[in-house]
Amino acid sequence: MKFTLGKKDTQTKARTGTLITDHGDIQTPIFMPVGTAATVKAVHQRELKDDIKAQIILGNTYHLYLRPGLDILEKAGGLHKFNGWDRPILTDSGGYQVFSLAGTRKIKEEGVMFKSHIDGSKHEFTPENVMDIQRTIGADIIMAFDECTPYPCEYGYARNSMELTHRWLKRCINRFDTTEGKYGYSQTLFPIVQGSVYKDLRKQSAEFIASCDREGNAIGGLSVGEPAEMMYEMTELVTDILPSDKPRYLMGVGTPANILECIALGVDMFDCVMPTRNARNGMLFTSEGIINIRNEKWKDDFNPIDPAIGNYASTFYSKAYLRHLTISKEILAAQIASIHNLAFYLWLVGQAREHILAGDFGVWKDHMVKKVSTRL
Numbered sequence: 001m002k003f004t005l006g007k008k009d010t011q012t013k014a015r016t017g018t019l020i021t022d023h024g025d026i027q028t029p030i031f032m033p034v035g036t037a038a039t040v041k042a043v044h045q046r047e048l049k050d051d052i053k054a055q056i057i058l059g060n061t062y063h064l065y066l067r068p069g070l071d072i073l074e075k076a077g078g079l080h081k082f083n084g085w086d087r088p089i090l091t092d093s094g095g096y097q098v099f100s101l102a103g104t105r106k107i108k109e110e111g112v113m114f115k116s117h118i119d120g121s122k123h124e125f126t127p128e129n130v131m132d133i134q135r136t137i138g139a140d141i142i143m144a145f146d147e148c149t150p151y152p153c154e155y156g157y158a159r160n161s162m163e164l165t166h167r168w169l170k171r172c173i174n175r176f177d178t179t180e181g182k183y184g185y186s187q188t189l190f191p192i193v194q195g196s197v198y199k200d201l202r203k204q205s206a207e208f209i210a211s212c213d214r215e216g217n218a219i220g221g222l223s224v225g226e227p228a229e230m231m232y233e234m235t236e237l238v239t240d241i242l243p244s245d246k247p248r249y250l251m252g253v254g255t256p257a258n259i260l261e262c263i264a265l266g267v268d269m270f271d272c273v274m275p276t277r278n279a280r281n282g283m284l285f286t287s288e289g290i291i292n293i294r295n296e297k298w299k300d301d302f303n304p305i306d307p308a309i310g311n312y313a314s315t316f317y318s319k320a321y322l323r324h325l326t327i328s329k330e331i332l333a334a335q336i337a338s339i340h341n342l343a344f345y346l347w348l349v350g351q352a353r354e355h356i357l358a359g360d361f362g363v364w365k366d367h368m369v370k371k372v373s374t375r376l
């Protein structure tokens with residue numbers, strides 16, 4: 001994988017770039033739709049490509065390992081062949097899901113023992129087998145096996161958790177660098193900065209991660225319930241230390257406003273379940289602000305959902321129609337709202353890229369942060 005920097009903004013730390021992978025190029029800043037269990041929920045691959053203009057999507061090691069399982073994925077020739085998404089894929093390592101989803105888990109130096117949330121079966125993730133699992137899934141970008149330090153937590157817990165993540169990272173690197181991809185294209189491993197909300201730990205973790213000299217770096221342990229101001233403070237502290245010639249991925253972030261603020265702090269890659277999860281509950285992100293489509297006020301609003309972002313679903317369907325589908329619990333509601341929200345997120349980061357190139361990102365960002373946060 002190769003990353004070439006494009007233009008650096010003069011008023012903020014925002015920058016454009018291009019990530020070159022064996023499954024295609026990615027223009028940054030970029031938002032990555034979450035496709036947890038081999039699917040971006042309610043959305044076809046064609047819609048992802050043509051309507052949403054997604055450039056890279058996520059998969060999840062924890063979920064894919066449990067179902068459909070490695071045997072099926074290997075027989076299919078990897079995840080790209082299995083779900084038909086032939087552009088880049090990034091998989092999270094399970095370092096978050098094991099702590100947030102799995103039943104009873106036990107963290108040891110060796111790894112994490114856990115029970116499947118599906119059938120209660122017992123499993124163990126170690127840095128080594130999580131690398132092997134992600135080799136089999138075949139994502140272009142894979143994440144190190146880490147502990148996403150819970151928030152809030154005591155300083156001592158945060159330090160021990162960060163140090164465990166660093167020891168696990170060394171084992172991930174040793175395993176990854178001594179194994180090959182299984183499907184004839186290259187994969188790359190991103191390490192993950194931890195340190196919770198403690199400045200000295202964040203600095204220490206960012207310096208260690210930077211010293212590993214990998215092709216990209218991720219910022220973890222955020223978007224876990226901390227106040228937004230704290231997320232921004234930790235993000236800025238870390239991006240000032242991570243190398244500027246490598247892509248920076250802020251995991252699990254976030255709202256449209258969070259994404260714009262963190263682009264201004266020098267982050268290049270984002271993922272979040274919000275556009276798809278909130279879509280299924282009738283919460284729409286639009287270029288004019290946030291809409292709760294269930295609200296009575298939309299029942300006879302026959303205007304399109306959001307023609308400004310220029311995709312089929314947001315232009316063809318009216319708010320009144322989508323409200324009807326949503327309160328009627330029609331399947332099509334989830335499809336239209338998910339496509340719309342994801343198209344909005346891709347439109348927003350695309351606009352950010354254009355304004356960085358045009359040299360007016362700072363002013364545009366401040367205006368848009370207010371606009372996208374307005375409750376309509």
Ligand SMILES: CO[C@@H]1O[C@H](CNc2nc3cc4c(=O)[nH]c(N)nc4cc3[nH]2)[C@@H](O)[C@H]1O
Pocket residue numbers: 092093094095096143144146147148149192219220221222223224251252253254272273274
């Ligand atoms: C704002 O949405 C809520 O918050 C979650 C996103 N927040 C988040 N923070 C993360 C941190 C890590 C990490 O430190 N390590 C690894 N490996 N993966 C991670 C994944 C993460 N996702 C959504 O699931 C949703 O519940």
